[in-house]
Amino acid sequence: xxxxxxxxxxxxxxxxxxxxxxxxxxxxxxxVYDYCHIGHARVMVxxxxxxxxxxxxxxxxxxxxxxxxxxxKIMRRATENGETVEHLTQRMIAAMHEDEQALSVLRPxxxxxxxxxxxxxxxxxxxxxxxxxxxxxxxxxxxYRVEKFEGYGKLSxxxxxxxxxxxxxxxxxxxxxxLDFVLWKAAKAGEISWPSPWGDGRPGxxxxxxxxxRCCIGTTLDIHGGGPDLPFPHHENEIAQSEAANECTxxxxxxxxxxxxxxxxxxxxxxxxxxxxxDVLKAYNPEVVRYFLTSAHxxxxxxxxxxxxxxxxxxxxxxxxALQGVELAAEPQGVNPAYQQRFCEAMDDDFNTPKALAVLxxxxxxxxSAKREKSALLPHLAGELKRLAxxxxxxxxxxxxxxxxxxKAGEISAVEIETLIDARKQARDDKDYAxxxxxxxxxxxxxxxxxDSREGTTWYRETTS
Numbered sequence: 001x002x003x004x005x006x007x008x009x010x011x012x013x014x015x016x017x018x019x020x021x022x023x024x025x026x027x028x029x030x031x032v033y034d035y036c037h038i039g040h041a042r043v044m045v046x047x048x049x050x051x052x053x054x055x056x057x058x059x060x061x062x063x064x065x066x067x068x069x070x071x072x073k074i075m076r077r078a079t080e081n082g083e084t085v086e087h088l089t090q091r092m093i094a095a096m097h098e099d100e101q102a103l104s105v106l107r108p109x110x111x112x113x114x115x116x117x118x119x120x121x122x123x124x125x126x127x128x129x130x131x132x133x134x135x136x137x138x139x140x141x142x143x144y145r146v147e148k149f150e151g152y153g154k155l156s157x158x159x160x161x162x163x164x165x166x167x168x169x170x171x172x173x174x175x176x177x178x179l180d181f182v183l184w185k186a187a188k189a190g191e192i193s194w195p196s197p198w199g200d201g202r203p204g205x206x207x208x209x210x211x212x213x214r215c216c217i218g219t220t221l222d223i224h225g226g227g228p229d230l231p232f233p234h235h236e237n238e239i240a241q242s243e244a245a246n247e248c249t250x251x252x253x254x255x256x257x258x259x260x261x262x263x264x265x266x267x268x269x270x271x272x273x274x275x276x277x278x279d280v281l282k283a284y285n286p287e288v289v290r291y292f293l294t295s296a297h298x299x300x301x302x303x304x305x306x307x308x309x310x311x312x313x314x315x316x317x318x319x320x321x322a323l324q325g326v327e328l329a330a331e332p333q334g335v336n337p338a339y340q341q342r343f344c345e346a347m348d349d350d351f352n353t354p355k356a357l358a359v360l361x362x363x364x365x366x367x368x369s370a371k372r373e374k375s376a377l378l379p380h381l382a383g384e385l386k387r388l389a390x391x392x393x394x395x396x397x398x399x400x401x402x403x404x405x406x407x408k409a410g411e412i413s414a415v416e417i418e419t420l421i422d423a424r425k426q427a428r429d430d431k432d433y434a435x436x437x438x439x440x441x442x443x444x445x446x447x448x449x450x451x452d453s454r455e456g457t458t459w460y461r462e463t464t465s
Contacts, residue, residue: 005350007254008155012350017222022060024217028209028226031068032092033077035276036099038304039260043227045290046257046298048105049392053347056391064216065108069115070202085192099277102286104393112212118194121203124211124245125183133244137174140186140199146179149240156232181237183207206237224251228259258301288313294353294392322364324399329383339363343388360389403460412446421457
């Protein structure tokens with residue numbers, strides 16, 4: 001049975017859907033004012049793996065992930081760049097999709113944008129005002145009455161008494177209480193805005209997800225997910241809004257991906273350790289990055305470093321070297337069913353990808369033994385490895401494509417490598433073994449490893465940054 005760790009209950013419990021065989025999952029997406037960074041990639045890949053496994057297991061998943069395309073940061077960046085908000089957001093959304101495609105992240109079923117759901121957002125705020133949970137301030141802003149909602153803080157563990165002191169909130173004389181948060185911001189001169197019953201303006205950050213999740217899934221979600229920084233205040237405020245307006249539980253399971261640290265430090269621009277996805281992909285194969293992000297449990301923090309990426313590359317090399325030169329069975333048969341059973345047990349245990357990968361490494365060991373023994377089971381073991389790894393979005397390339405890689409500036413080219421391999425073969429045929437060894441070492445010095453077999457010589461590029 002599938003078990004999920006629920007941030008709300010702080011425990012791992014059996015998953016029970018609202019509707020048999022179906023899952024409605026909403027994940028908070030990106031505010032598109034800049035290129036996506038490696039922290040965004042962690043959330044993208046984590047929930048992609050979760051969605052892939054759920055569907056592979058037979059669940060019908062409605063996966064919704066929003067795009068915030070109007071926001072103070074977006075407006076400031078557009079002004080700095082001298083471009084319109086729409087032009088900026090379209091550029092960044094296109095870039096986000098490019099990054100996702102490179103990382104083999106499948107598109108969600110629905111990708112609602114705030115600007116396309118303004119009517120739903122205004123209707124949601126109207127519901128809250130009608131129920132007495134929201135009010136219009138003198139300046140045209142609309143605020144949520146936090147202290148009217150019983151149970152505020154249940155997700156994050158925040159206490160109303162502690163918050164009321166004002167230590168963590170900005171005091172605003174326009175609010176009835178310093179705890180209240182904005183639902184609708186009155187427009188200032190020159191700002192992008194939409195008409196509403198309270199005057200021209202735009203939505204606050206928290207209300208958009210409550211409105212769009214209700215529109216795309218319903219009043220109660222099976223799963224709500226997001227990044228490590230979202231339980232408070234964003235998700236806490238979503239609960240307050242949604243449960244006040246809909247008079248029912250907002251989400252039955254809350255899932256949060258862990259943070260990305262860089263060399264054991266928090267990633268931030270001020271520390272100059274901030275990496276966009278496209279920066280990382282200039283140095284590393286996208287599948288190496290995906291493996292790195294998958295190799296840790298989705299809830300744990302993960303440390304981004306050169307050594308971590310090198311380890312990820314080495315792990316994938318083991319997989320691809322095992323598959324190299326092997327014809328894969330389209331429908332594997334005769335493989336020990338314990339591999340799939342233990343893989344599923346790991347994934348059913350709150351999507352424990354490290355344990356699932358450990359099962360795949362055991363399969364690699366048997367595959368390598370079958371290679372040495374020329375076992376008839378070889379193509380079936382290879383097919384099973386490819387099949388199970390595919391559930392995680394891994395082993396999507398051919399072995400040669402991954403191991404040989406693309407020619408890069410400053411590196412020896414594939415043509416040059418093959419020429420040297422031919423020269424080495426000629427040297428060996430001429431019994432010039434010292435010359436053959438010099439060529440092997442010459443290639444090794446340039447990061448190229450040769451593997452000799454009865455079928456000939458194959459090669460791959462050694463792990464580098």
